[in-house]
Amino acid sequence: MSAFGLALLALALALSAATLAAYAWTGVAPITAPRGARAAAVEMLRAAAGEGGLEGRTVYDLGCGTGALVLALARAFPGARVVGIELSPVPYAIARVRLALAGAGARNARVRLGDFFRAPLGDAAAVACYLMLRPMARLERKLAAELAPGTPVVAVAFLFRGRRPDDARRVGGALYPLDVALYRFGAAART
Numbered sequence: 001m002s003a004f005g006l007a008l009l010a011l012a013l014a015l016s017a018a019t020l021a022a023y024a025w026t027g028v029a030p031i032t033a034p035r036g037a038r039a040a041a042v043e044m045l046r047a048a049a050g051e052g053g054l055e056g057r058t059v060y061d062l063g064c065g066t067g068a069l070v071l072a073l074a075r076a077f078p079g080a081r082v083v084g085i086e087l088s089p090v091p092y093a094i095a096r097v098r099l100a101l102a103g104a105g106a107r108n109a110r111v112r113l114g115d116f117f118r119a120p121l122g123d124a125a126a127v128a129c130y131l132m133l134r135p136m137a138r139l140e141r142k143l144a145a146e147l148a149p150g151t152p153v154v155a156v157a158f159l160f161r162g163r164r165p166d167d168a169r170r171v172g173g174a175l176y177p178l179d180v181a182l183y184r185f186g187a188a189a190r191t
Helices: 003-026 035-049 068-076 089-106 134-148
Strands: 058-062 081-086 107-115 123-127 151-156 165-172 178-183
Touching: 035 068, 035 123, 035 151, 035 165, 058 068, 068 081, 068 089, 068 107, 081 089, 089 107, 107 134, 123 134, 134 151
Parallel strands: 058 081, 058 123, 081 107, 123 151
Antiparallel strands: 151 178, 165 178
């Protein structure tokens, strides 16, 4: 094998190891939200935001992976500031490239490499997440403590077990249906 081939193999192995390490640490695999789930999340947040919308406000995508939902949110809410937070370096890098290639359609979006559990989220006007079961209980406590009363939160596939959603939809086909649910969070919204 050539030196270039060996270097390419080493890079592929290093990227795979970094992704597996992030998955082992967080319990969240880097999976992209399907188009139907992204559309449902956008529609639910649009309805929850009401007439004032999200203009000039911050929308977070927690565990944004490769940035598909960040990009959908940025396009749906061009006047909002959309922030994706991703811990795994490989999906984060892909999200950065994806937003750069989107150009003007993502001018209002950015992604940060980091742990959303350590990020202050009190300025959120809305939150979206497509995670896995393991972090949901901890995230539920964090959102309840930090968000303003009534802040809309959309969860894709893995829902908050301690709350009843304000709206819920099943999207996708018979082989791969996903639930998308809208909740209201914040200290006064606890159930």
